[in-house]
Amino acid sequence: MEILAKLWQLITKRGKVDNGVKTIPIYFVFFFVLNYTMGTGFLGIPFSFYHAGIITALSTNLVVGFLSYVGAIWLIESMARAQALDTWQKERQTNSSKTNSKLLLPKFEIRLERKFEPSELCNIFLGVYGKYLFVALLIVHVILICWLGATVAGSALSSNISYDFGSLKRCQDSEFHHEMIPDDGCKDSYRFSIFLYALVVLPLCFLELQEQKYIQILLGFTRLLAISCLVTYCFIKVVGSDDYPSNYDVRCNSTNITIEYDVIGDSKCDPNEVLGDYDYWHEISRFGLKGWLTAIPVFVYAQVMHASISKLTHPMKQKQYLKYFLMCVFATSTTVYSCIGVMVALWFKRDTEETCTLNFVYIAHNASSNALRAMAYFLLYFPALDVVSSYPLAVLVMKDNLYMAITGRDALTGTTPDEDPRLKKRQQALRLVLSLFVAVLPLVGSLFVANLVDITRYAGLVGFAKCFFFPAILQLKSQYDCNKVFFEAVKQEELEATKPVDVSINDETVPLISNKTEEFPQVLYLQWNNPTYTTPYQTIFSHPIMVVVLSLFSIVAFGLAIASLPLDVDEDD
Template sequence: MEAFFNLFKRKVETDGPRTVNIYLGFFLMVNLVLGTGFLSIPYGFYSSGVLPSIITLLFISCLSWLCAIWVVETMARAQGYNDYKTSGTTQESKQALHFYITPIRKFEPTEMCDLFIGRWMKIVYAIMLVTIIFFAAMAYSTVAGSAWSVNIPFNFGNLRQCRDDDFKDNVFPEDEGCGNAYRFCVFVFACIVLFLSVLPLKEQLIVQVILGLLRFTAIGAIVIYCLVHLFGGNVIENCNNPLYEPEFDIVNVSDFSSNFSLNFTYSMFNSTETLKEVFLSFDGKSWMVSISIYSYAHILHQAIPALTHPIKKKEWLRGYFNALFLTLASMYLIMGIAGSFWFRDCINETCTLNWEPLARPGNAKALRALSYFIVLFPSIDVLSAFPLVIITTVNNIYTVILGRDTTKDTHIKFYILQFFMKLLVATLPLAVAMFVANLVTVINYAGLIGFFICFYFPVILQLASQWKCYNVFSAANGTSINCTKIFSDTSSVGDKSPLISQIGHENLRKRLLSFFLSRQSDLYKTPYSLPYLSSPLCALIVGIISSTFIVITIVSLAI
């Protein structure tokens, strides 16, 4: 570890601040999106079918990537539109179009909603964001509290070993000793994440990089473990799925360094399917449920302005997201395929739980160490995700309350205000998590909001920002009729109002057709725009697809 610190320090000193921002930007985005939701991907692959899941996951990854690029585009338009509003009154300054993202100013989604959609939509977005972040922060706290109290002997009351069953179906553990152990673990978790939450993002560089590397290590261990068994020709003949039956015995685990074969004793479930059957199988209901799993594993759009702000080279943002989503899609695919092929009907909804039996006494030391690392990974993983979601939420709340972004206030009193806001927003979910250890049902429904955050609002912001720039800048350049002025003048024209109103509607119709059928217009094109894919028509199609996904998710929760 000391060698890693020294190497990283030398790299920073050699390459300068630019390299620090590259590392920080990438690991911040990875640490936010790789929370705990992606651990259900192998379960989704097996339950709905591997081939349909591959197609669905790749499709959702592409949509999520496209929506992320649109958020970046909207940020650039927000800066250009803000410059237009605050520029001088000369015709030359009004006609100058320059869309860019400045290193010293960021636009949070709530502020972009206010600029391009309206104040009420800003409030709606803020409410949705606070809701999903509140439950996400609670879920992070319960994951850490339950995992640590099960795997670390903190039960000092009756000294009974706490088990996953104490937390699985209970809102709070019935055993008093496990309940106290759980509270103690949540308290320890709170001490760590509260400290990180009040720190600026740049001050978390080392922590975020280390925890980001830990994510890649854990995912690599999961994938390699499954692939070694698959390519070694080993097959799980009988298995125990703890979701259905908690009692099981491992009858043989040979030395990890020489033999990877595992044999489980279980009478109700056994893996008799061939790899071809697993690959080509399809279950409609499970597939509908898996859509929400894959979508939730891609949610980062609400934090794009905050997490990309430390990156100085803003012209590289599109490349950042290309690399990020390529990395995510590759990891999700490999993890889903390897996990579903190896564990099959043994797979748990959270795949790391499949290693819990192997961490028990009686197994090879190397296997136990690996299993402990994988089982505890989610609870360590959320240490970096928790402060990121808190910082994102506070930035948006700050914009709603004060009407300006945090980067516009440099006085010490505003830093103190942000400090106490972060402390308050972080403390509330931690306080509730002290008394609630199971949030599965609530999270399932709260996760619906993630669809709006991930898909709907990027589409709305893309269309609204393009439409406003299309109208405002074309009017400023004198290239078209101002439809707003036509409608505002109809009340004072007496008998001619129906005719002028008809002319206004006709111009609006032509303008809408011209807007949606245009491949790209210099009136709203940014340096981050993609050919064809950034067009208004493409955004409209993605909005329709997103509506379909939301309907499918609601149906899957109802049936």
């Protein structure tokens, strides 16, 4: 009991106010970022793993996770350089009237009282057109993310709840396959489910991060529980079960399953399928070209969180640990995706659903164990709970970037106490309108398009620009700008360190010459650990040459993802 009391005290501990900003503990921030990153992304991972081949999909997932982490590091480095330029500009204005010949050295840091949204970074380093392009892509991507979330919630609720009034009927999962919107009574049930989902999620979209922390940590634990159930069940079946590792009996031999619940009955029943010992190595080493191409945007979509870094990590006081914090986030998400993809694909094989939790429909209605049925029902309803956490976070990120693009001010630190109260009210009204616009538009779209696969593919393509291209361009341009601005200051500092120093030896003044050369390199941009732009967050992949190499690799992956758009993965892939 004492341990539980201490845990509750830790969770309910109020954030401190530092420099006018209310901070929250780092573990709350971890749940914020993880909830935003994972969202609905992991639900389609097993389907991609099976059709691409497990070894191929596992390798691709690891590469995408690594590139996503590097892109996030580039972004926070650009934030630190923007802060250095902002500080340099203010100090230069302050010291302009003073006779001080010493140039100002760069101070690369991310401060608690100043937040640089990606749209502002684009405006600083890429100009106004770069900002507009980024904001346009961000609007499209966030709307697709929220649209997908609403669609997942609507399909999950309408497939598992019997509405006993009017023309509403329970939907079959097959009614959402390859259809823009289901027909007849299922369509009405689906739209009614979207309405119920909107009643829950819309109020959350108007809360700031600090006001959502208890909800987010609760939903984060719920997500971890669902993932644990998925992986544990499939692992036990693969390792310890003598049954055939698929839904063969459900597809072909079941006598008690009804059409109402037979959402996987459209799978082909192969009369030559042999029960007994199963060659797992064949399943692991198999390669499906179409499945691999279509899996790339799915993996990218599951890792895109870069536009949210500034917003979600802003209340975190320990900014010096941001690099390692992001490493933990991407290591966690990549490991979770790998475990889910491998285990679920190995057990359900060709019957792996596009939304992996739907593989538990038959178990929920026919399992003999009450505990197993309860777990299956929890997994079936989980997608509706899952998107409740990611939807308001995506709306907050989009609202702040739009507000920055329109007003040129940070949504949190853009006002001062001496400003006109009427101006503050107008700014609050603008933020309210932006939140309402971003929150409602995807809900409206989900009423007319409910195809999960197509939405995920296009969201993954747009995610390439946010996840790889813009961070790389910002990294190179911020390095170039800082090198240009701080070159003379660093040069002066180096030359002062190499000047002869007179020392006294036996009452005689002797010039002591430094062993450093007085010549300062004129071309400093490609120097390793360049002091004009090196930040505390740098890695080996921060060097301009490494940025270019990884960007070329990302361009190739983007081309493969575009090539996958007209492809349709089927069971014969």
